[in-house]
Amino acid sequence: MEEKNVVTPWEVEGGKDGIDYDRIVAQFGCHLIDEAVLERFKAVTKQEPHTFLRRGLFFSHRDLGTILTLKEENKPFYLYTGRGPSSELHVGHLIPFLFTKYLQDIFDVPVVIQLTDDEKFLFKDMKLEACQKLALENAKDIIAVGFNPAKTFMFRNTDYMGVMYPNVIKISKLITANQAIGCFGFDGSSSLGRYFYPAVQAAPSFSSSFPTVLNGAKIPCLIPCGIDQDPFFRMTRDVASRMKERKPACIHSRFFPALQGPAGKMSSSVTNSAIFLSDGKKLIAKKINKHAFSGGRDSVEEHREHGGNTDVDVPYQYLRVFEDDDAKLAEIKQQYESGQMLTGEIKKILIEKLQGIILAHQERRSKVTDAEVRAFMAERNIFNP
């Protein structure tokens, strides 16, 4: 925790560009998910790893090996992820949840999902009541991703704080203001609430924060999250041994690029950078046609001759995330890079793909009832239901 953070989680959320992934990994001692890690993952799970892993969207980890060993030995663990309810969800927000659901499916483990209404109240210009309400709206989208209702507990911090509070204060006692300043960029004008909040995000990393939900089990935790959330869990790992708890393992994703290009992160607060899960078919097409950064050439002649650049082409980069079929993706890449496929054509492929995914999501979400939200948020045993 001595080294100053590259960029704070809240700056990243504002769409700040220039994320140097290699530097983050090197500076903070994460480990790249390389071929060897993928091989082990495949051997343990006895299946081809998810495209998000194979294509490097989830690219870094801490202690993933320990979790795979648990799986091999048939020992329990749980997954922890979360969402800051400051807006409706865009397609980039789906990624950690799709991935966490996949992990829940292949490992058959409990999942806890933290809705940080307190965080957004403290770090954004928002009313607490609005954050609390948005949390329930976001919960519907998260449920629509398909988590196992018997094994998933979702909670708003302002509701669940009482149960976690013993751990939250224990954690907060182990972190000095100077450490928080180094890790999160706070200063003398930051509110007390901001200084305290990291302890709240750390607490669910310890199974003792879920006496009922995890039925008193003392089990390790794996956290799927965006790399921007790593400062919280570096800090959590730092305090774990002094709390006589296990360090949580992490698996980190890259940012989902803004429509304007890979330099920025898709952000709800940056106009036209995002495709929302509530966007209609026409709006999806319009946003992609109008705003998606193209790696194509200036003229058709030039494009036919030199081909497009898939490294920076947003439609191709999004297809890498959302087109599951490796053969199809390879064909698109070959055709686009050779100039056979034009920008308008690759955009059309992406539009159809995203319309399919988003409309199916809307269909499932429309069926999620308030009662179901309450059921997911009810404090109950999900460890051996």
Ligand code: TRP
């Ligand atoms: N801070 C996260 C956000 O702003 C929300 C969050 C809370 C989270 N706990 C988490 C994200 C655990 C990933 C893993 O969105």
